Amino acid sequence: MGQDDETMRKGPWTEHEDLQLILYVRMFGDRRWDFIANVSGLKRTGKSCRLRWVNYLHPGLKRGKMAPHEERLVLELHSKFGNRWSRIARKLPGRTDNEIKNYWRTHMRKKAQEKKKTTSRSQSPSLSYCSSSSSICTNNPVVDSMPMIETKERSFYDTGGVEMFTIMKGKNNSNNNSFKTPTTRFSESTDGQEGHYSMDEIWKDIDLLDDSIKPVFDPYSELTASLTWDSCLSTSWTMDGQEEFGKSMFSLTSKEFSSRLTD
């Protein structure tokens, strides 16, 4: 990376950064994170961008409390895979490894406390987190009968740029709530400072942008195809060319950004 560490931002992401990242993932796909970090002008590392995308911005993410069947599945898969959170996550559509890891920590702490209490009261230890239908076992019927989202070891969020946004648009248009972010911690940031905001607002912005970007990024158009990463490589586009393009896009406002795209 060309940026030295001292200029790198850390900590919570701002709405503007999120928008910026979404737009660049949209253009270049969710693969070349260092590249995206560079061209987007975000003062973030590629890793940081990837993490933000995977754990928060990805349109396929479920939000909210784990459903009982998901909880059960996590327990069962953990008994099977141990702390292989990404593997577990692959079997839980819409959940990230980070989320599951956090859930497990909380869960296990609770259980440990409960266990401590119960064992101190009686001598009968309880492994209450082990559902009755399962034990520490493989060949678990629940696990094995789950519809596998897993695709050749790729995570559900591993979509790659343009196709991904067809999902995103579907989400927005269908007015569903599968990607509702709890807004408790996110309130409007009006001053452009490190702020709190809701994902709903971000998606509104994206929707607005979508209207102007559509002609270029329509996944079914030839133009869109010309912007996929693979095709960029196979055409006369060079990395430098992309970088220049990307950098020139940076520092534009959302409106300017979209109008440049539709020019």
Place this chain on the structure above:
DNA sequence: AATCCCTTCAACCGCCGTCTC
């Protein structure tokens, strides 16, 4: 109303495997 404590979860860190040159 104040503050303390617990819970949650976003984000960072460091290591490791894979890829590319």
Place this chain on the structure above:
DNA sequence: TGAGACGGCGGTTGAAGGGAT
């Protein structure tokens, strides 16, 4: 084939929210 770059993963931290006192 070896070195460097990069991406992915698991562990850990710390800020914020919310309930209890």
